[in-house]
Amino acid sequence: MARKHILHMITPLKHMSPFDVNMALDAGFDAVVPYVGVGLDEVTGLVQDAIFSRPPDAGADTGIFIAGKDVSLALDMFDAAKKSMVPPFQVSVFADPAGSFTTAAAMVAKVEKALAKKFERTLKDTRITIFGATGVVGFCTAVIAAKEGAKVTIVGHDGAERVKKVAAEMKRRFGVEVAAEDGSSEAKKTALAETAEVILTAAKAGVQVISQAHLKAAGKLLIAADVNAVPPAGVEGLGVHANGDPIDGSGAVGIGPLAIGNVKYKVESGLFKRMIEADKTVAYDFQDAFSLAREFAK
Ligand SMILES: NC(=O)c1ccc[n+]([C@@H]2O[C@H](COP(=O)([O-])OP(=O)(O)OC[C@H]3O[C@@H](n4cnc5c(N)ncnc54)[C@H](OP(=O)(O)O)[C@@H]3O)[C@@H](O)[C@H]2O)c1
Structure with missing residues (x-):
């Protein structure tokens, strides 16, 4: 049986963005799970809880999404998530705070x-x-x-x-x-x-x-x-x-x-799809978003 694609969606805010939930499911994730009110110091624990629950070859089928409304905090969370990996136990990460x-x-x-x-x-x-x-x-x-x-x-x-x-x-x-x-x-x-x-x-x-x-x-x-x-x-x-x-x-x-917005939609959806389709774990921030946006902008 094909392994399910699971996305753990983390935000320091009170709510996960419904926009991002819809985008992730429409891109093809089988399950998206929001975690709200998450502090920077809680990221490592959440990520390590996720990485050790599946065999290492399922890492690429497991994703962490970082939301919020603060670029610096989102990038700190992104760095914390990447540093939490314990190879070969690792998962993909994508940050896009408030889109x-x-x-x-x-x-x-x-x-x-x-x-x-x-x-x-x-x-x-x-x-x-x-x-x-x-x-x-x-x-x-x-x-x-x-x-x-x-x-x-x-x-x-x-x-x-x-x-x-x-x-x-x-x-x-x-x-x-x-x-x-x-x-x-x-x-x-x-x-x-x-x-x-x-x-x-x-x-x-x-x-x-x-x-x-x-x-x-x-x-x-x-x-x-x-x-x-x-x-x-x-x-x-x-x-x-x-x-x-x-x-x-x-x-x-x-x-x-x-x-x-037309390009933004394609980029967010495209990065979710790349996470799902990747054979190895990936990590996407605004530089990856810009590279993909350049391909879509006409
Ligand atoms: N087209 C798309 O695909 C797309 C996607 C996402 C977002 N958006 C839009 O992008 C915009 C920015 O989003 P955001 O999340 O960064 O919004 P935001 O957090 O509300 O911030 C917007 C900025 O506007 C400033 N501002 C507030 N009142 C103002 C006023 N009277 N005159 C001039 N500036 C004022 C804010 O200053 P303060 O620091 O003082 O609050 C802040 O710098 C929004 O209009 C949002 O709807 C569009």
Whole structure:
């Protein structure tokens, strides 16, 4: 009898994401089991409980998924899970807190593709300004873009203080240099828009961050991309299905949340499927998500 594919889904939060539960089952796992309110210090115990219950050759049929809403904590849990293996007893691990790794990967891959197709440019040295970078999606987007050599600025909607701390954490953990700026007034957002070649909005659902007035001031803007699918759009005039289409009232092109979501969906589902199909154990984080997103982005 074929061995069952089991996914243990760990979150520090009160609930496991129903989105991720559905995605995992639809990708083909036979059983998914949520563990909620899990502390970092509990990861080793849970992983070792899982690895020793099945013979070593079943390791690749057993997975750990790490959720939550904090990139650094999820990566700490990911590292703790990987360090908990006792070869030959080991299992696969995939981290995607609040869908942020796969969503950020999809957004950056779509922007990269549009830069190449429309402007014959790469991410390297492109000035990318990110709104909502204290959130998980914005944080991860900034790290992926900066690792590709983009000149990234993260913007705080309530001043520069918190984004400066976020930039310091990005430098400490990932070795990337990211600028941090205050976007707490219309005038400050306008000044930031004036220098941006790419604007990425990853703000709270239903919040408009960039208005037509900001777009008019954005004379160097090539691309604006938005992940918020809940009206109003994060960028005024940017359609949810936009896929490199001109943005009303701007010379730039737009990439909307459903165009990004389409790639995000394929990447998350694709990584779950790869876990299921792998002959040997695998470990996937945002870099693996970005590699796969590049294959899907059109
Ligand atoms: N298209 C897709 O496939 C997809 C997938 C997943 C998520 N999403 C969307 O991606 C977005 C980001 O998700 P997330 O989980 O990172 O969200 P989040 O944790 O709610 O954070 C969003 C960011 O928005 C900021 N923010 C809050 N109010 C704001 C305001 N009035 N003006 C400007 N910024 C504001 C937050 O700042 P604070 O730190 O002050 O809270 C934070 O930096 C959401 O819109 C979500 O729905 C899309």
